Amino acid sequence: DSSKIYTTHISYLEIYNECGYDLLDPRHEASRLEDLPKVTLLEDTDQNIHLKNLSLHQATNEEEALNLLFLGDTNRMIAETPMNQASTRSHCIFTIHLSSKEPGSATVRHAKLHLVDLAGSERVAKSGVGGQLLTEAKYINLSLHYLEQVIIALSEKNRSHIPYRNSMMTSVLRDSLGGNCMTTMIATLSLEKRNIDESISTCRFAQRVALIKNEAVLNEEIDPRSMIICLQKEIQELRDELALVTGEQRTEALTEAELLQ
Template sequence: MLELYNDRLLDLFVSPAEAFGRKIEIKKDKKGLVFAQGAETMAAGSAEELFALFEQGCANRHIAATNMNSESSRSHLIIGITIESTNLTNGSVSYGKLSLVDLAGSERAAKTGAKDEQLKEANSINKSLSALGDVIFALSSEQPHIPYRNNKLTQFMQDSLGGNAKTLMFVNVSPSDCNAEETLTSLFYASRVKAITNNAHKNLESKEIAHLKEIILKLKSGQPLEEEV
């Protein structure tokens, strides 16, 4: 669970002081899934445990009061949930990754009254949203080059937007007439996401492959192997 704050990835499962001292790098595993090297990984065995971790991380997120919002998020929130389930009937294992990304809203300093550090935060947010817009446009128009590497946000969302993924975007818009321009911009932004088409398929392993992987993990950790009857 991370936040992208002023172009830096910060781990929300550690204290803010420790987070600023950590180096987190964006990597890909052999399956093409993006992960944060150097970040804490927490285990959850139920929805209740998962929600408790979510609340723990949110307590460390950067927020500030502006003229538009008393608790304005000053960063993008990124949660990566890796899920593995075993079919108890045939032993096959399916796995996948669910990415939940809460994008900070684009800001206009004239409306928010952002100054000094808040203005720096707003510029960083707008820059990353612009890079995400470029990626979404490239994907929706099926261009040969997708500019994922232009920003850390798009690098981290690469496996959520392209490849073996299904992308959903939920947009909060204002009902006020004074925000009509921002509302239309947000809806147009989201309409591009809807145009992204990927050939998503189920990640599934047979019972035999899952069993072999379990044996390898035990051998690596020095655990004794049980004799099969």
């Protein structure tokens, strides 16, 4: 709709060994990972998750958004393993935050698109990794296990407790799994016979995801500044009409006290 005013902001979160990092932090290239500020989870009284130390960057067109994606990708944790020459060692969440409003309206509509790249599960006995790679594999597999637990719980109709808090990833994706959302999962499989067990496991996981039923509704809120402007205009119009009826002229602008009455 060309009549609406749109704003777009981008964030890019990496979850490495169960710690969050801002992939768009300008200090990323010149600093060691352990020296960067960690992204932490904050939960409000309505159980909404907020991410501290995760930056938002405005993007006015597709090119700017893609440049932010490419910039973040250069900062990702990647390592060579016996199974993969360029194995991603973390989960990443590229988020597009959208808001729109009609000119002159106080109602703002919000939307959010998570593009999630999950690190692949690893069978340590098969890959034969050790040291830091082994530690990374354990964190990857554990977080995928917690994600699967959430998926299983969501697919059970009578399940009252969903274990979102077990991992950072499931906490961040809470509103994109069983909340006000629409979710698409793309399962990638290996063509190699030696990976048949992992491929079957991935297919079963995708089947569980397909059982989840979500219903999305519009996210709208009132912008306080826009509401004040609308009310100011409405009050002025009513005063002008009153002046026409009574014959009194009012030329001075409305005071702040009058607006707050």
